Amino acid sequence: MSGTQTLPTAVDALKDKALEHKRGENAEYTISVAQHNISEINSELENLEEAVRDLLYYKTVLEEAFNGSVPTMLSSTIQTVENAVDATQDELLENVQVSDMSNEDVSLDEDETELKVELTPEVETHLSQIRSAKQQVENVSETIQSKLESKRDTWSTRVSAAEELQKILGSQNSDFARTLNHMHQLLTRDLMDSSGNASRFVSEWGNATDNWEEHQSLQSFDDFKAKHDLSDSTIEDVKTLSKSQQLTLADVSMDTLEEMKRVDELESAVELSL
Template sequence: MTSSQSLPTAVEALEGKAREHKQAQNTQYHVSVARHNISELNDALDELVDSLRELRYYKTVLEEAFGGTAPTMTVDAIQLAQKATGVTQDELLANVQGEDMGQDELDLDASDSTGSGRVQVQLTSEVETHIKQVKAAKRQVEGARDRIETRIQNGGDGWRGTDEWQEKIRAAEELQSILGSQSTDFNRALNHLRQLLNQELGYTGEKATKFVREWKHATSEWEKHQSLQSFDSFQDEHDLSDSTVDEIRKLSKSEQVTLADVSLDSLEEMKSVEELESSVNLSL
């Protein structure tokens, strides 16, 4: 009699444990869905944030170092990014849950599963849409960044881009090679400018304020030596004729030049300039 009475009790106990196990599986699935959605969304948001930091860097360099202005599409890109990231905590929690999250039980056997029997978790439609919006914002941010980089390279009205600066540095170095690099301070400024353009301009994760500060210092040193910046500046400074400048250029490209290769007028002008007198050697 005791045995027959204990059987229903045992069955009820087993059924209770089965329900608890089912509920535990159900909860674990819901948590897995939420974690998967949050992880995928966070990855997309992290990439967008990185792109925004890079955009901010080049925008600051363009405006504060080179004196240019950012294209209007930059504002649109930032606004789109702000919209894509402006989801509230309550909205996020609602979006990362599946449509069946409100149900007490989930038929895991009927859910999608892998060959190993593990239940697959997928993005909710809300999170999938959100991720598409975030990626679209990232593409627009990258487009604005590319436009700014091109503007930094090409320059604009009233300000020099990196291409023009490279040309100016080469011209100054050519003149310095003729004069025998007589200005240590100017050589230091040239080296600093070249290093900034070739090695330190690219985004590495650091704030733009460092580059801006060093660029302003280097260009300030550059401006202190205007007569050494190019042949044109040197010509104006010492009132040299075009023919003499042409002779100087020829001298810079030849190891040996005889007196017959240089006109007397040009020779007189060269000898009147102290920097040239000590650097130009002519043989009879």
């Protein structure tokens, strides 16, 4: 019976098959670990990329639209980001894999429990670097946002003053009125929206401020007063009108009436009751 294996030979054959099966399981586990580690790295890198994208938006708008200065820590933050993502493909592949299991590591006679897929120590370190870089980016971004909010508040006050004057004058300058509406939209809706296009915002804001400069006398009551050489009392009466308060002839001096009549915008905008 030449085809019949001896008992020791049969046992060895079974052991070889068991070892082969075990190595297959170990290979599957190694692949699972690698996939899990790669997924974690990709997720953190995506978060970092988003934070950097927001930072670059705010930086561009602050510098190019408002001539602001960015924090000095920006350079070191960018370097930290570069260090966190500066890993070669070979290094990443090595870091996401567990050490090979030898035959001695394989147990054939113990009950098996499902192995938990965990991060390798190297990947833990890499993830910590990425998260630290992201935190630095967010800190710088918040500082820049604070500066932008200050710019927005200043410009919003100026635009509101111009809108108030336009209200008195009946928005006689339609071009400037459109500019004010556009500036209000840019300040309240677009400025802090980092999902937008920074270059487009810079361009639109530049066009709006160019038009703003062309209408200096319409920017505020002080500018309007200076251009038309008006008295404080006349300006106060104009402000009364802006609050929709009734103004009668008894409340207005002859000097004020004469000043209003020589300014075309006021003559057509002001209505006095007897």
